[in-house]
Amino acid sequence: MKDGLIFEISKKGRVGYNFPECDVPLVPIEEIFKEIYLRVDEPRLPEVSELDLVRHYTNLSRKNYGVDLGFYPLGSCTMKYNPKVNEEVAGFSGFQQVHPLQPEHSVQGVLHVMHNITEKLCELTGMKWGSLQPFAGAHGEFMGMKLFRAYFEKQGERQRTKILVPDSAHGTNPASAHISGFEVVEIKSNHQGIVSLESLNEHMDEKLAGIMLTNPNTLGLFEKDIREIAFRVHNAGGLLYYDGANLNAIMGRSRPGDMGFDVVHLNLHKTFSTPHGGGGPGSGPVLVNEKLIPFLPVPDIVERQGSYHFDYNRQDSIGRISGFYGNIAVIIKAYAYLLFMGKNGLKSCSERAVLNANYLKARLETRYYLPYNHYCKHEFVLSAKIIKEKFGIRALDIAKRLLDYGVHPPTVYFPLIVQEALMVEPTETESKESLDMFADIMLRIYEEAKNSPDLLKTAPTLTPVRRIDEVLAAKKPVVRWQGDE
Numbered sequence: 001m002k003d004g005l006i007f008e009i010s011k012k013g014r015v016g017y018n019f020p021e022c023d024v025p026l027v028p029i030e031e032i033f034k035e036i037y038l039r040v041d042e043p044r045l046p047e048v049s050e051l052d053l054v055r056h057y058t059n060l061s062r063k064n065y066g067v068d069l070g071f072y073p074l075g076s077c078t079m080k081y082n083p084k085v086n087e088e089v090a091g092f093s094g095f096q097q098v099h100p101l102q103p104e105h106s107v108q109g110v111l112h113v114m115h116n117i118t119e120k121l122c123e124l125t126g127m128k129w130g131s132l133q134p135f136a137g138a139h140g141e142f143m144g145m146k147l148f149r150a151y152f153e154k155q156g157e158r159q160r161t162k163i164l165v166p167d168s169a170h171g172t173n174p175a176s177a178h179i180s181g182f183e184v185v186e187i188k189s190n191h192q193g194i195v196s197l198e199s200l201n202e203h204m205d206e207k208l209a210g211i212m213l214t215n216p217n218t219l220g221l222f223e224k225d226i227r228e229i230a231f232r233v234h235n236a237g238g239l240l241y242y243d244g245a246n247l248n249a250i251m252g253r254s255r256p257g258d259m260g261f262d263v264v265h266l267n268l269h270k271t272f273s274t275p276h277g278g279g280g281p282g283s284g285p286v287l288v289n290e291k292l293i294p295f296l297p298v299p300d301i302v303e304r305q306g307s308y309h310f311d312y313n314r315q316d317s318i319g320r321i322s323g324f325y326g327n328i329a330v331i332i333k334a335y336a337y338l339l340f341m342g343k344n345g346l347k348s349c350s351e352r353a354v355l356n357a358n359y360l361k362a363r364l365e366t367r368y369y370l371p372y373n374h375y376c377k378h379e380f381v382l383s384a385k386i387i388k389e390k391f392g393i394r395a396l397d398i399a400k401r402l403l404d405y406g407v408h409p410p411t412v413y414f415p416l417i418v419q420e421a422l423m424v425e426p427t428e429t430e431s432k433e434s435l436d437m438f439a440d441i442m443l444r445i446y447e448e449a450k451n452s453p454d455l456l457k458t459a460p461t462l463t464p465v466r467r468i469d470e471v472l473a474a475k476k477p478v479v480r481w482q483g484d485e
């Protein structure tokens with residue numbers, strides 16, 4: 001029973017532990033239940049031997065797939081370079097055993113890291129100061145929108161309620177703007193896949209609060225008109241927000257601050273190591289230019305005469321954005337990453353990310369339709385539209401077939417402006433051999449789509465779980481074993 005639940009190998013009375021003899025009076029379990037009167041029966045726990053238990057969880061762990069096992073070209077949200085040494089650094093006892101309620105003088109090391117990483121991230125993005133409090137990219141966006149609001153309130157411009165978001169944006173962008181009380185206005189991409197200046201022009205009025213942009217955008221394309229966009233938005237009284245979740249596209253080469261952005265968030269858990277999955281752990285620092293410093297969350301961390309202090313003295317602050325100071329372990333890993341990589345390392349990281357993506361793009365565009373055909377940055381988006389028309393095979397079928405080849409599929413059906421999208425981000429750390437392996441598999445899958453489409457329609461066939469009903473799984477998830485009650 002290698003694939004089952006642990007309950008299915010349970011045998012009444014079998015144990016995997018051995019307690020010493022009890023030296024206090026035994027109380028019948030019914031008495032205990034009576035006293036706490038919460039439950040009436042014994043909990044139904046699996047009864048297994050020690051070896052059964054070890055084998056069960058070891059087998060389960062071997063079904064997991066991650067960057068340590070194979071190629072993982074998930075576009076946009078993928079983990080980039082995750083050096084193992086960073087885990088070790090975050091595990092140093094001096095870091096692990098601190099508590100957020102300790103007095104300042106006893107946590108100088110952590111404050112030093114927090115202060116210094118803020119400086120370094122500012123240098124890397126061309127911003128002036130920031131906050132490490134947000135726990136995720138989306139949380140950073142939310143904080144950024146709060147800063148926009150605080151700024152306009154201070155200016156006496158409450159009528160500025162409109163946030164522009166391109167149709168290629170990550171879904172968190174419109175969500176963050178909306179939840180912060182702004183009205184989200186979608187702007188169209190042009191035929192080149194970048195923001196259309198004409199579409200932008202329609203909204204340059206006194207209601208404009210600003211624009212949220214990802215650059216390069218989610219098609220992997222650089223918004224080459226960014227200086228012009230910044231000029232027009234600022235000229236109309238708005239602000240610019242930079243979604244820097246995937247900074248490996250440009251870091252060390254160009255800076256959002258120089259492009260004209262006022263607020264930036266970074267995803268430390270994507271670009272600056274920290275393996276993440278299933279929703280965490282994350283960290284989404286927000287960095288700002290001079291205009292927005294007065295509104296940053298409290299406390300700030302300031303350096304005075306060689307020691308670090310919390311500073312709550314910020315009248316216009318939006319307040320706290322998290323309970324304490326942020327996700328310290330993730331911040332420490334990012335700091336270690338920055339120090340290990342150094343200036344040149346960060347630069348070569350983005351160079352390789354871009355080179356790898358363009359290499360893979362060049363190999364795959366021989367068979368897969370590429371709707372926006374330009375040099376890309378760290379990722380690119382293919383479309384299975386023509387394969388669907390010709391052979392009846394969808395992006396989803398291709399993704400499922402990849403599982404049979406032991407490869408994690410790319411992101412599918414995003415961005416929304418590409419039909420049957422397959423969004424590929426190889427990342428900076430893959431060798432030419434891995435890229436070729438993936439390209440060979442994708443080209444073979446193309447041949448299969450043409451010659452034996454049923455192989456793809458029934459895929460995956462080699463995984464422990466075959467094709468699942470994803471809508472049902474999302475709408476009616478079964479997350480609790482209920483046995484044969």
Ligand SMILES: *Cc1c(COP(=O)(O)O)cnc(C)c1O
Nearest residue numbers: 076077136137138170172243245
């Ligand atoms: C991942 C991502 C986000 C959201 O980050 P989370 O940490 O998942 O909240 C926002 N924008 C882009 C472009 C992303 O790739």
